[in-house]
Amino acid sequence: MNTELIIRSSSSQVDFALLKDGKLIELHKEHEDNKFTVGDIFLAKIRKPVPGLNAAFVNVGYEKDAFLHYHDLGPKLTSLLKFIKRVSAGKFKDYSLKNFPFEPEIDKDGRITEVLHANQSTLVQIVKEPISTKGPRISSELSIAGRYMVLVPFSDRISVSQKIASREEKDRLKRLVQSIRPKGFGVIVRTVAQGKKVAELDKDLQNLVSRWISMCKKIPRAQHPSKVLSEMGRASSMVRDLFNDQFTGIHVDDEALALEIKDYVQAIAPKKESIVTHYKSKVPIFERYGIERQIKTSFGRTVSMSKGAYLVIEHTEALHVVDVNSGNRSNKAKNQEDTALEVNLIAASEIARQLRLRDMGGIIVIDFIDMTNAENRRKLFDHLREEMKSDRAKHKILPPSKFGLVQITRQRVRPEMNIQTREEDPNKDGKVEPPIILIDKIQNDLEKLLSNGSANKKLMLSVHPFVGAYLTKGLHSIRSKWFMEHKKWVKILPRDAYTYLEYHFHDGEGNVLKSN
Numbered sequence: 001m002n003t004e005l006i007i008r009s010s011s012s013q014v015d016f017a018l019l020k021d022g023k024l025i026e027l028h029k030e031h032e033d034n035k036f037t038v039g040d041i042f043l044a045k046i047r048k049p050v051p052g053l054n055a056a057f058v059n060v061g062y063e064k065d066a067f068l069h070y071h072d073l074g075p076k077l078t079s080l081l082k083f084i085k086r087v088s089a090g091k092f093k094d095y096s097l098k099n100f101p102f103e104p105e106i107d108k109d110g111r112i113t114e115v116l117h118a119n120q121s122t123l124v125q126i127v128k129e130p131i132s133t134k135g136p137r138i139s140s141e142l143s144i145a146g147r148y149m150v151l152v153p154f155s156d157r158i159s160v161s162q163k164i165a166s167r168e169e170k171d172r173l174k175r176l177v178q179s180i181r182p183k184g185f186g187v188i189v190r191t192v193a194q195g196k197k198v199a200e201l202d203k204d205l206q207n208l209v210s211r212w213i214s215m216c217k218k219i220p221r222a223q224h225p226s227k228v229l230s231e232m233g234r235a236s237s238m239v240r241d242l243f244n245d246q247f248t249g250i251h252v253d254d255e256a257l258a259l260e261i262k263d264y265v266q267a268i269a270p271k272k273e274s275i276v277t278h279y280k281s282k283v284p285i286f287e288r289y290g291i292e293r294q295i296k297t298s299f300g301r302t303v304s305m306s307k308g309a310y311l312v313i314e315h316t317e318a319l320h321v322v323d324v325n326s327g328n329r330s331n332k333a334k335n336q337e338d339t340a341l342e343v344n345l346i347a348a349s350e351i352a353r354q355l356r357l358r359d360m361g362g363i364i365v366i367d368f369i370d371m372t373n374a375e376n377r378r379k380l381f382d383h384l385r386e387e388m389k390s391d392r393a394k395h396k397i398l399p400p401s402k403f404g405l406v407q408i409t410r411q412r413v414r415p416e417m418n419i420q421t422r423e424e425d426p427n428k429d430g431k432v433e434p435p436i437i438l439i440d441k442i443q444n445d446l447e448k449l450l451s452n453g454s455a456n457k458k459l460m461l462s463v464h465p466f467v468g469a470y471l472t473k474g475l476h477s478i479r480s481k482w483f484m485e486h487k488k489w490v491k492i493l494p495r496d497a498y499t500y501l502e503y504h505f506h507d508g509e510g511n512v513l514k515s516n
Contacts, residue, residue, distance in 0.1 A: 002248040007235055007261075008285050009254035016238055017291045024294040026356050027417055028238065036062060036136050038126050038413050039145065039231030041215065043084075043222045046120045049112045056116050058124055061225040064135030068124060070112045074141025076154035077115055078103035083154070084121055087219045095216035096209070097153065097184025121224060128413045144208050144229070147240050147268050148193040148201055149177070151208035155186025163191040173201075180205055185212075192244065236264045241392065243269065250276045253285040282510045284497070292496035298357055299419040305350050309343045313354065315416075319363035322351055326369060340369040341376045345383050352387035361393070361412020370404040381406070438467065439478060442503055445514045449505060450486055458508030460491040467503065468494040 006017040018026040042060045046068075049056040057065035074080070079102045086092035094100070106115050116122075128137030144151045158177050160170045173189050180202045181187050193201060215229040222228055231237060235257060239250070243265070250265070252258035258278040266273040279285045286292045297304065303311040308327035313320065324347040326339055351366060371377055377400045384406065385397055394411040442461070449459070463471070471478045472492050483489050505514040 001246055003242075003244070003246045004249040004251065004289070005238065005242070005247070006285060006289050006291060007250070007252040007254070007257065009252070009257055014235065014254075014257070015286070016235065017286065017289070018238075018242065019289065019291075022290065023353075024291060024298060024357065025353060027295070028359075029417070030235075034129075035227070036060070036126050036129055037231050038129060039237070040126045040227055041142060041229040042124055042126070042138075042225050043219060043228050044122060044124050044225040046116050046118055046122065048118055049116050051111065051113050054112050056112055058122075058138060059225055060124065060126075060136060060138065062130060062135050064130065064133070066124065066126075066136040066138045067134070068138050068140065070110065070115075071108075072127070072137075072139040072141065073106065073115065074139065074154075075105035075108065076102065077106050077140055079154045080140060080142075081120070081122060084123060084219065087216060088121060090220055095213045096182060098182065100184060102154065102184075123228070129415065131412070131415050143188070144211055145231075145237075145240070146190075146204045146208045148190055148196060148204045149208065150188040150190065151205070151212065152186035152188060153212060154184065156184075157186040158189070159187070160189045161191040161193075164189075164194050166194075169194055176201055177205075182209060185209070235261055239264055240268070243272075247272065247275060251279045251285065251289070252276070253279045283493070284495070287496060295419060296496060298354070299417075303350065303354065305346050307343070307346065309346055311347060311350060311354070319365055320360050322354075322364065322366045324366065324368050337371060337373055337376065340371045341373075341379065344368045344371065344380050348380060348384040349387050352384065352391065355388075355395075355408075355410060356391055356393075357417070359393075359412075359414060359417045361410050361416065364408040364410060366406040366408070368400060368404045368406060371400075438501060439471070441516060442471075443482070445505060445516070446482065446486070446490065449513055450488060457513075458491075459488060459513075460493055460506040460508070461503060462493045462495045462498065462506065463503045464498045464500050465494040465496060466500065468492045 002021055004019045006019060008015040008017075012031065014030045016026070016028040016030070017024055044058050044060045044066070047057045047059045047065055053069075055067060055069040058068050060066045079100075082103055083092070083097075083100060087095070092100070122140055123142060124138040124140050125142050126136050127139045130136050142153055144153075158174055158181065160173050164170055164173070173193060176198045177187050177189055180198065182205075187205070211229065218228045232240070235252075239261060250261060252261060255278050258276060262273060262276040265276050279288070281288060284292075286295075301313060303313060305311065310325050310327055312323040312325065314323075315321075324344060326343045347366075347368065354360070355364065368380065371380070381397070381399045388395060388397065391410075393413075396409050398407045400406050442463075446459075446461075461471075479490055479492060501516065503516050504512050507513055
């Protein structure tokens with residue numbers, strides 16, 4: 001299976017598309033003005049503990065206070081608060097924690113007012129970005145993620161990813177990490193550490209400790225609130241979390257970003273450095289890899305699948321609802337049970353993809369087609385679990401009920417990816433503008449360009465695919481008539497991202513000459 005990461009950069013955001021064998025699996029957007037990313041660590045002050053919620057509201061600089069529940073404090077909270085107080089006052093400069101005296105752990109069933117008070121200074125980490133009207137969700141149990149390990153300050157635990165199935169490999173990794181783990185820090189071993197040697201693990205661990213020390217050096221001079229440690233850029237963090245031997249290409253249309261990613265890949269996998277390329281073609285990168293078309297067909301209320309089946313996806317305030325429909329498939333199978341199983345298995349694969357693609361979180365209820373055979377329901381459940389294995393978000397799947405309903409809970413840490421696939425009617429009276437009127441507009445603009453001295457330039461016309469097909473269809477196409485009349489060949493470039501009435505004339509260098 002070939003895996004590619006396609007990165008499109010613009011002035012205001014960066015888009016990331018993950019493809020597996022050419023099929024869009026994940027889509028992410030990173031906005032330049034996003035100051036609260038999962039993994040960022042802030043030096044902040046407690047604004048108000050709320051005993052009724054057993055939580056506190058914390059000022060991290062967002063318009064709404066961040067929410068810190070008692071269960072997100074971490075058992076070593078008292079040690080963390082003592083450390084921050086000493087470091088802020090300049091009384092403690094050994095940030096390695098090897099000589100820091102730890103305090104007793106807090107009661108796991110305690111009350112927020114027993115451990116925190118207003119105006120108290122603490123370090124907190126973003127675990128859930130601001131969504132809708134809610135502020136960030138935060139934790140004071142800090143962690144710094146690396147390629148192979150996650151460093152947990154004020155801990156002594158060593159954990160190994162549950163996705164590593166081999167007991168021997170788990171024991172080997174635990175022994176290696178125990179031999180290199182610095183005092184005062186816990187370590188979580190990630191799945192990609194499987195099979196790695198101690199030198200690679202130690203290099204990653206030392207890098208994480210260096211990031212911790214650099215962060216601590218900022219605390220004495222930091223204001224409240226302020227970000228003291230940033231999660232690495234979304235591009236590097238995606239490569240860090242997703243990169244494996246199946247990656248065959250990372251294509252970036254921004255030179256500076258391509259160099260940054262190339263440096264990171266060279267550090268973690270030198271043999272794979274060559275797969276990072278700077279995309280230089282004049283064709284937009286998402287058009288080149290067919291991503292725009294997949295976005296338009298994958299988002300929206302209705303999602304088509306193979307063999308005529310389709311999904312209907314609805315989002316309510318409380319949950320997501322997915323309805324599975326067989327479409328015209330019901331006429332092509334021997335019996336209803338076989339049809340239901342076949343469609344349900346296709347739907348399970350597409351639903352697993354849709355959850356990742358849209359980053360849907362919370363409660364998801366799926367109405368599969370009813371099946372009377374218990375063995376078929378078991379096959380569906382096992383298939384859905386297998387398809388969801390590659391999903392990085394924490395999730396839980398319940399077996400199908402007798403009504404054919406499957407319930408899923410999926411971790412939500414970022415706003416859901418919601419892309420509008422329907423376009424506004426260009427005419428308020430509800431009638432669509434006839435193609436010939438649009439063609440007349442394009443032709444008038446072409447004549448103006450040629451009369452203004454563009455006759456000697458190479459001309460390209462970017463249009464919606466439907467309009468492009470209308471201009472080029474047949475032997476005596478409209479484009480051919482332009483050539484006969486003006487002795488000028490216009491190259492037609494279909495653009496999936498355009499609306500029906502949008503078009504742009506370009507010269508050979510890609511400069512826009514005329515737009516609508």
